[in-house]
Amino acid sequence: MHMTAPPRRGFTKAEFERRTARAQAIMQRHGLDALLVTAPPNVRYFTGFDTQFWESPTRPWFVVVPLSGAPIAVIPEIGGPEMATTWLTDIRTWPAPRPEDDGVSLLAQTLAALPRRHGKIGAELGREMSLRMPVIEFLALRERAPGLEFANGSPCLWEIRMVKTEAEIAHLRYICQVASRAYAAVPEFVRAGDTERELCKRFRFEIGKLGADFTPFLPAISGPGGVSQIVCGPHDRALREGDILFIDTGSTYDGYYCDFDRNYAVGRVSDEAKRAHDTVWRATEAGIAAAHPGATPEEVWRAMGKILEEAGSLGNNVGRMGHGLGMQLTEPPSNMPGDRTRLVPGMILTIEPGMEYSPGKMIVHEENLVITEAGPQLLTERAPRELPVIQ
Amino acid sequence: MHMTAPPRRGFTKAEFERRTARAQAIMQRHGLDALLVTAPPNVRYFTGFDTQFWESPTRPWFVVVPLSGAPIAVIPEIGGPEMATTWLTDIRTWPAPRPEDDGVSLLAQTLAALPRRHGKIGAELGREMSLRMPVIEFLALRERAPGLEFANGSPCLWEIRMVKTEAEIAHLRYICQVASRAYAAVPEFVRAGDTERELCKRFRFEIGKLGADFTPFLPAISGPGGVSQIVCGPHDRALREGDILFIDTGSTYDGYYCDFDRNYAVGRVSDEAKRAHDTVWRATEAGIAAAHPGATPEEVWRAMGKILEEAGSLGNNVGRMGHGLGMQLTEPPSNMPGDRTRLVPGMILTIEPGMEYSPGKMIVHEENLVITEAGPQLLTERAPRELPVIQ
Numbered sequence: 001m002h003m004t005a006p007p008r009r010g011f012t013k014a015e016f017e018r019r020t021a022r023a024q025a026i027m028q029r030h031g032l033d034a035l036l037v038t039a040p041p042n043v044r045y046f047t048g049f050d051t052q053f054w055e056s057p058t059r060p061w062f063v064v065v066p067l068s069g070a071p072i073a074v075i076p077e078i079g080g081p082e083m084a085t086t087w088l089t090d091i092r093t094w095p096a097p098r099p100e101d102d103g104v105s106l107l108a109q110t111l112a113a114l115p116r117r118h119g120k121i122g123a124e125l126g127r128e129m130s131l132r133m134p135v136i137e138f139l140a141l142r143e144r145a146p147g148l149e150f151a152n153g154s155p156c157l158w159e160i161r162m163v164k165t166e167a168e169i170a171h172l173r174y175i176c177q178v179a180s181r182a183y184a185a186v187p188e189f190v191r192a193g194d195t196e197r198e199l200c201k202r203f204r205f206e207i208g209k210l211g212a213d214f215t216p217f218l219p220a221i222s223g224p225g226g227v228s229q230i231v232c233g234p235h236d237r238a239l240r241e242g243d244i245l246f247i248d249t250g251s252t253y254d255g256y257y258c259d260f261d262r263n264y265a266v267g268r269v270s271d272e273a274k275r276a277h278d279t280v281w282r283a284t285e286a287g288i289a290a291a292h293p294g295a296t297p298e299e300v301w302r303a304m305g306k307i308l309e310e311a312g313s314l315g316n317n318v319g320r321m322g323h324g325l326g327m328q329l330t331e332p333p334s335n336m337p338g339d340r341t342r343l344v345p346g347m348i349l350t351i352e353p354g355m356e357y358s359p360g361k362m363i364v365h366e367e368n369l370v371i372t373e374a375g376p377q378l379l380t381e382r383a384p385r386e387l388p389v390i391q
Numbered sequence: 392m393h394m395t396a397p398p399r400r401g402f403t404k405a406e407f408e409r410r411t412a413r414a415q416a417i418m419q420r421h422g423l424d425a426l427l428v429t430a431p432p433n434v435r436y437f438t439g440f441d442t443q444f445w446e447s448p449t450r451p452w453f454v455v456v457p458l459s460g461a462p463i464a465v466i467p468e469i470g471g472p473e474m475a476t477t478w479l480t481d482i483r484t485w486p487a488p489r490p491e492d493d494g495v496s497l498l499a500q501t502l503a504a505l506p507r508r509h510g511k512i513g514a515e516l517g518r519e520m521s522l523r524m525p526v527i528e529f530l531a532l533r534e535r536a537p538g539l540e541f542a543n544g545s546p547c548l549w550e551i552r553m554v555k556t557e558a559e560i561a562h563l564r565y566i567c568q569v570a571s572r573a574y575a576a577v578p579e580f581v582r583a584g585d586t587e588r589e590l591c592k593r594f595r596f597e598i599g600k601l602g603a604d605f606t607p608f609l610p611a612i613s614g615p616g617g618v619s620q621i622v623c624g625p626h627d628r629a630l631r632e633g634d635i636l637f638i639d640t641g642s643t644y645d646g647y648y649c650d651f652d653r654n655y656a657v658g659r660v661s662d663e664a665k666r667a668h669d670t671v672w673r674a675t676e677a678g679i680a681a682a683h684p685g686a687t688p689e690e691v692w693r694a695m696g697k698i699l700e701e702a703g704s705l706g707n708n709v710g711r712m713g714h715g716l717g718m719q720l721t722e723p724p725s726n727m728p729g730d731r732t733r734l735v736p737g738m739i740l741t742i743e744p745g746m747e748y749s750p751g752k753m754i755v756h757e758e759n760l761v762i763t764e765a766g767p768q769l770l771t772e773r774a775p776r777e778l779p780v781i782q
Contacts, residue, residue, distance in 0.1 A: 052607065058725070130523050208595065228469075231444035328446075
């Protein structure tokens with residue numbers, strides 16, 4: 001696989017200006033005077049500010065994106081020096097933690113002083129987002145901003161973030177390449193008899209050496225001829241002849257995730273498992289082919305579902321067959337019935353068909369792609385049609 | 392340092408029963424008929440269920456802790472097989488994602504069927520917690536549970552979680568030992584000229600080898616004679632003669648965090664920096680000594696503050712001097728004015744004094760301890776009084 005150099009970390013001021021201008025046009029269409037964001041990916045999207053300190057839930061952080069002009073940061077003092085290194089110039093801080101008023105007054109003043117056109121502020125109240133502040137403090141903020149209505153800003157935020165910029169796509173391409181190389185090396189450093197937990201530790205080292213910053217998501221699950229679930233693990237189970245080893249990873253580079261899995265045969269697996277593997281591989285092909293501009297995630301789902309059903313799938317417990325991807329492990333849209341989002345160039349999709357071919361034996365594949373004018377373009381090195389073997 | 396073997400992963404059914412019984416007594420005092428929890432540490436606390444899949448914000452997960460009896464899980468189908476391996480027996484699932492009703496009806500039914508005594512459900516609405524579900528879906532739930540009031544359950548949850556069990560303390564002790572060993576090895580694998588980013592990568596490998604599962608928090612920051620902030624980084628800055636290198640880590644073992652830092656001199660540092668280092672070291676001693684049962688975090692703060700002020704501290708931008716620790720990197724209480732939580736055996740504190748001794752030059756120390764009947768007991772290997780030197 002052709003391996004490109006890691007893209008430059010961070011994004012230019014021009015990029016943030018373009019993101020903000022595009023966001024403001026979308027906000028205008030949604031009838032919002034501002035977006036209030038609190039969640040790390042949203043703060044990063046508009047400011048470039050990042051910190052592992054998000055792990056501490058003590059202090060809320062706020063960024064206000066007005067209908068015109070640059071975003072305003074309303075943040076704990078501890079973050080002031082670093083926020084000053086971003087493209088933002090309007091940075092307001094308070095001495096946090098301050099339990100009796102942790103930024104709420106300062107934020108209310110900031111919002112109250114914004115020009116009003118629609119009288120509505122969009123907050124992260126809707127699907128696939130959590131508000132990163134205590135709900136009682138959000139409700140108090142609502143009381144303290146008379147004449148301002150807080151609306152569900154999530155659909156607007158997802159419309160903004162769902163279409164990636166060239167620089168974002170370069171980040172995603174890179175981490176997908178890194179993970180593809182780590183997966184290719186698995187048969188070199190995993191042996192029958194290893195426990196899931198041990199092999200995960202080695203995988204984590206390997207993908208770190210190859211260029212990943214973090215690996216927040218790395219379930220490895222094994223079972224005779226397939227697995228019963230794909231999100232919990234690793235456990236201390238040792239690999240045995242006839243197992244399928246399933247590994248999935250959401251690893252990041254500079255804040256952008258890959259999210260795809262790979263399957264391995266431990267020694268010889270049953271013909272039934274091989275047939276199911278081949279079916280899911282073909283379903284993946286169909287899903288990739290269906291992900292062209294103008295199609296919908298529902299159509300992508302149908303293309304995969306048809307092949308799985310014809311092969312006698314008992315279904316699976318994942319609930320959908322792929323999703324958006326970017327600064328979160330999973331983002332809208334969802335490849336499932338009812339999602340009629342129109343796919344456009346710059347969107348990222350995971351193609352993730354799965355089938356239970358026998359009770360408790362599930363096989364799930366996954367690839368990541370970007371929608372381009374010319375059609376779907378894989379970001380991952382396509383999984384081999386034959387199961388790679390672990391000795 | 393005496394290194395104990397890693398404690399057994401997970402907790403016994405008897406432990407969960409004890410946790411639940413104690414929680415129910417506290418709930419009774421708070422006038423709550425149930426706790427509704429959505430956040431990973433709270434779900435883990437009551438069930439033992441864990442998954443890295445929390446990284447995906449698409450699906451909410453719910454656990455209901457009633458006033459008597461075992462907790463009830465109301466979760467996406469994808470988590471059913473693993474939840475069935477916990478001590479819970481009442482597990483209700485729905486085929487998620489289902490945007491039009493992602494568990495809300497099932498949860499509303501579950502809550503409505505609980506016996507009523509106080510008419511109140513405690514939810515994660517307050518400080519140092521986020522509700523891990525869309526706020527609009529929480530508000531919809533409120534509408535759909537007539538006769539049930541949702542109260543701020545965070546104070547009750549913190550009262551429950553703030554005092555750790557013996558088994559939790561064993562987990563915390565172990566990860567603190569692992570991190571202590573990793574810090575001790577830093578002068579062996581870091582050299583002047585290394586960038587912060589490179590040395591973090593090595594530290595991450597090292598602490599993983601020594602026994603940490605994950606390292607979600609690892610800022611490394613360097614600066615001539617001190618640092619201007621302690622939560623953002625690493626950056627690409629290379630270590631230079633006269634720098635102080637500050638490393639902090641929140642690494643985990645089986646879901647429990649350490650959180651402490653260490654400082655290193657790169658070659659020779661100024662006498663002024665050495666004096667400040669010594670002051671902060673002595674403030675740490677005072678903080679540790681003050682953390683006895685019956686004292687308050689405010690008193691612990693005062694003990695440290697006195698020494699820093701006498702030495703002419705310009706303050707610092709951290710806002711407090713230590714906090715609780717457990718399944719989160721930071722938990723209540725806070726070592727700061729106004730926090731009059733009574734310290735009792737089983738509580739964990741970080742002792743974290745810091746001073747800016749010259750503009751932009753801050754030195755911050757940190758240790759972790761457990762409050763015991765006999766007084767404070769360090770979990771970390773105490774930082775050396777003399778700055779270790781990196782060549």
